[in-house]
Amino acid sequence: MQVISTPQRWFQTFNNVIMILLALICIVPLLHVIAISLSSSAAVMANKVTFFPIELNFYSYTKALENPVFLPAIWLSVQRTALSLGLGLIVNCMAAYVLSKGGGRDGIAGYKGFVGLFIVAMLFNGGLIPTYLLVTKIGLYNSIWALVLPGLVNVFHLILIMNFFKALPKEIEESAFMDGANHWQVFSRMFLPLSLPVLATVGLFMVVNDWNEWFMGSIYMRGDNVPLSTLLKSLIAVPIVDASNVNEIAKLNNRSIRAAQVLIGALPILLIYPVLQKFFTAGIVIGAVKE
């Protein structure tokens, strides 16, 4: 039994209070916007809303969804995220499996060359304009594939998965090979099922990245065919020209509706985050820290 001294007890209490304050600082802005989105605009205008809705109603949500471009944008975002997640997991995991074998007898010839190829791709690229020109030249402009393909291989995710694969006990695959399994079977029936923590982690990263990504949507898609985050960018981020204009914008653009728009954009993240949160700490730690 550890003896805890009085000053230590004081420190613990003090520390707990600081931690609670930090946690509050992180979610209070969100709570405020939720409260605004659920309050009547009269209460919002009178600056009465802090962290609890006043005159609770869902008017701003129905109003936001009535905007004819809103639902198609959500649908495009859903498709794009699903495509990126599915293809991304397959492509990155397959490559990670191969690279986790290393060179030498178990792996592939030219291992170092492939590693170099990915490392260079992680560190250097053609930059905004050349990439933009390529994507439009090969006919992807205004196609969902322009949002999916260019970022499909993420070398950070690849490394995370690869390190997890490397840590799996070698005996498992060796016994499978003895029983006559081939690489594809070992990969799909043994490595993938054993790697759920890292797949959940990387999957969460992929969903978050793709759902939140707005820039590619703004340069590769036509104005009426954009994912939700790109649409939100144009709806929410009104350029502020000067202080007096701010008031104009606040009056024109109902604050409750804007808050509702912001929250609809954040909703999928808020929903999946708590479910996957418990996986990712373990997933990152295993992928990032090596013995």
Place this chain on the structure above:
Amino acid sequence: MVRRKDSWQLYLMLIPAVLVVLIFVYMPMGGLVMAFQDYKPYQGILKSEWVGLEQFKFLFEYPDSVQVIWNTLRIAMLKLFFGFISTLGFALLINEVRRKALRNTVQTFVFLPHFLSWVVLGGIFVELLNPDNGLVNLALQAMGMKPIFFLGDNNWFLFTVVSSEVWKEFGYGSIIFLAAIAGINPALYEAAQLDGAGKWKQVLHITLPSLIPTMVVVLTLSLSQVLNAGFDQIFNLYNPLVYEKGDIIDTFVYRVGLIDGNYSFSTAVGLFKSIVSLILIMGAYRLAYKVADYKIF
């Protein structure tokens, strides 16, 4: 074990990733020659006029770009400094929380902002920081202070950018330190306790020294990011009022390139940034390897 006969399957599994990278990362690199041309869209890369280093010369003479480079460095360095301190400090403190439930709850909340996009957070901050009726300014007024135009005042914009970045990332960034702390041998603490070391002494003589390799890695790798001041964040928070202090290389490349259509100049600026970043990251990686034995592959 003999080389397996089905290793061709390995190549097959690698092909999709290699193709994506070749097409979408390596092919655009060819377009970098634009930086040495006076690129005209209707003439294409093959027929546009070669101008050598003209675009780069322009980059260093153009008053705006000097200001932009300086803004980038300043914002990135401030973020690096405060980000590092807040992340490390938070990791040390949360590690001292004994109640598991409290610890998990706090972590859940402080990690959350990392997963929200700057578009969403931009919307939240515009609401929160509004000088007229934003909650923050109402609170300041209640305390008898003047309202502050956080997003529209050149002097406050820097503060807003750095503090919102710290706010978004301090929790999430602490994961790497927490992992390293979890890896410290508990016997060290037991020995220190037997020698009569208090909590403070233990942190000073065991936890912090054990974290030095991780700190070196985090610091050197983030040093290589000094030309990345955060396009996503700046782009979602800034406006013409704060171009003077808020415009960074990436936003500048976007405005000059895609908005003004000056492809060659914008590519040259981007190339300059990429090359400097590449040199920095390779140096940082080598340093991290030497000092902390850090290796990716």
